[in-house]
Amino acid sequence: MKKLIVGNWKMNGLASSLAEIEALKGLTGEAACDIVVCPPFTLVEKAVERARGSGIAIGAQDCHAQTSGAYTGDVSAEMLAEIGARFVILGHSERRSAYKEMDAVVAGKAAAVHGAGLVSIICVGETREERDEGRAIKVVRAQLEASIPNTATSSNTTIAYEPVWAIGTGLVPTLEQIEEIHSSIRQALEKRLGENGQGVRILYGGSVKASNAKAIFGVSNVDGALVGGASLKASEFAGIITAAA
Numbered sequence: 001m002k003k004l005i006v007g008n009w010k011m012n013g014l015a016s017s018l019a020e021i022e023a024l025k026g027l028t029g030e031a032a033c034d035i036v037v038c039p040p041f042t043l044v045e046k047a048v049e050r051a052r053g054s055g056i057a058i059g060a061q062d063c064h065a066q067t068s069g070a071y072t073g074d075v076s077a078e079m080l081a082e083i084g085a086r087f088v089i090l091g092h093s094e095r096r097s098a099y100k101e102m103d104a105v106v107a108g109k110a111a112a113v114h115g116a117g118l119v120s121i122i123c124v125g126e127t128r129e130e131r132d133e134g135r136a137i138k139v140v141r142a143q144l145e146a147s148i149p150n151t152a153t154s155s156n157t158t159i160a161y162e163p164v165w166a167i168g169t170g171l172v173p174t175l176e177q178i179e180e181i182h183s184s185i186r187q188a189l190e191k192r193l194g195e196n197g198q199g200v201r202i203l204y205g206g207s208v209k210a211s212n213a214k215a216i217f218g219v220s221n222v223d224g225a226l227v228g229g230a231s232l233k234a235s236e237f238a239g240i241i242t243a244a245a
């Protein structure tokens with residue numbers, strides 16, 4: 001399976017940051033993996049223009065479950081599709097914790113993303129406390145089962161395993177811990193989608209850098225990465241992309 005490397009810019013970036021996409025084009029050329037950059041909403045349309053003609057696809061970091069209506073401040077999947085986004089990150093732990101975004105809400109958003117013809121990147125992951133209590137697999141499986149809508153297929157769904165305690169901390173699970181969770185996610189996907197579950201890419205996210213990417217990509221059932229901080233600078237992000245190739 002071709003690896004997928006996704007950069008999540010989070011709430012970072014003004015128009016001047018689009019130069020990083022330009023630089024990334026030059027650094028990655030004909031990369032042997034799929035590349036996605038997810039800037040804030042305000043830059044999605046401009047990022048699509050900048051990435052045109054390259055192998056870089058553009059995504060967003062959230063959307064609403066409805067196509068339109070009285071939802072002040074929200075953006076629909078259809079709106080994102082119209083401006084050229086192709087992926088949407090959903091259920092990121094920063095949203096799950098800040099907005100009490102529950103699994104059912106994530107599933108509703110994912111169904112909307114699929115309805116708009118886009119690919120959902122559904123995030124799951126345990127907290128430090130849940131891991132210390134030996135509940136990591138149980139928590140991740142429960143999130144997964146309730147966050148994937150019935151519209152999911154291997155071509156419109158990607159899963160990102162992001163242990164909350166590894167995000168932005170410089171801490172990374174051991175390769176054995178990553179393998180354990182990713183193989184459990186694979187089993188859950190096969191149970192849910194049958195053979196198609198084998199075609200869903202499972203990304204690892206949490207303190208991925210150019211220096212640790214190669215080892216992480218060597219773990220079975222790791223089909224790419226969801227990268228935060230290290231995706232903001234093209235040179236560092238390109239190092240991760242090279243490690244995946």
Ligand SMILES: O=C(CO)COP(=O)(O)O
Pocket residue numbers: 008092162166167168169170205206207208226227228229230
């Ligand atoms: O949350 C993340 C990506 O969605 C990971 O962030 P960091 O790579 O900065 O740890």
